[in-house]
Amino acid sequence: MVCEETGKAALFDPGGDIEKIEAAISTLGGTLDVIYLTHGHMDHCAAADVLRKKYGVEVIGPQKEDAFWIDKLPEWCKMTGFPHADPFTPDRWLNDEDTVEFGNQKLQVKFCPGHTPGHVIFFHEQARLAIVGDVLFQGSIGRTDFPRGDHDTLIASxxxxxxxxxxxxxxxxxxxxxxxxGHERATNPFVADERFA
Known part of the structure; x- marks a missing residue:
């Protein structure tokens, strides 16, 4: 996401493919300013520390309950055949109703556990846009069979x-x-309003 007024870019959930990420930032014409994480699964954060060091930017998020996922990155990566990633500590953990900024853009933070215990989402009120990580998908919801996942908590989030x-x-x-x-409330078999009527 690039702030058109300042050219500063926010990167969300870099799991890998660093060259593709850098190419995308270049195409958008922005300068990387900050990295935001929704949760600590390797496919959403494994490249964060590498990019933080390369560009001298901060890694912000998720909520601290996901620290155990980030601390065990080498083990998870090895188990699943994912490229190696070292554990790291974000520059700032996030909590419900925090606000983060890049350029002239403000994002609201909502704590949405269930897929992981420390999952957060980012909401840009003016753009009516939310970056939701693995909480919700078109027609589906995040998995809850990973360590410390919880289906009922996810639905409540x-x-x-x-x-x-x-x-x-x-x-x-x-x-x-x-x-x-609105589309998901009408059609998503896991969380459609009619399911809970």
């Missing part, structure tokens, strides 16, 4: 933290196509 932001909000998930909260 979606209903209590995402839906109140508005049906018109477009969200970008960690995997797959974008959608809107």
């Amino acid at each position: 979606i209903q209590n933290k995402l839906w109140p932001l508005g049906d018109d909000v477009t969200f970008i998930p960690g995997h797959g196509p974008a959608s809107t909260f």
Whole structure:
């Protein structure tokens, strides 16, 4: 995400493919200013520390309950055949209702545990845009069978933290196509309103 007024760019959840990430930033015409993490799974944070050191920027997020995921990055990567990543500590942990900024842009932080215990999402109110990591997908929700995942907690996070932001909000998930909260409330078999009526 690039602030058009300042050219400063925020990078969300860099899991790998550093060359592709750098090419994308260059294409957008921005200068990397900060790295935000929604959660500590390797496919969302394994490249964060490498990029932090290379560009001299801060890594911000997720919430501290995900520290155990980041601390065990080498083990998770080895177990799954993912490229090696060293553990690291973010420059700042986030909490519910925090605000973060890059350039002239402000993002609200919402604590949304369930997929992981320290998962957060980022909401740009003016743009009506949410970066939701692996909380919600088009037609699905995040997995909860990983260590310290919890299905009921995830459903509560979606209903209590995402839906109140508005049906018109477009969200970008960690995997797959974008959608809107309104569309998911009407059609998503896991969290559609009619399922809980």
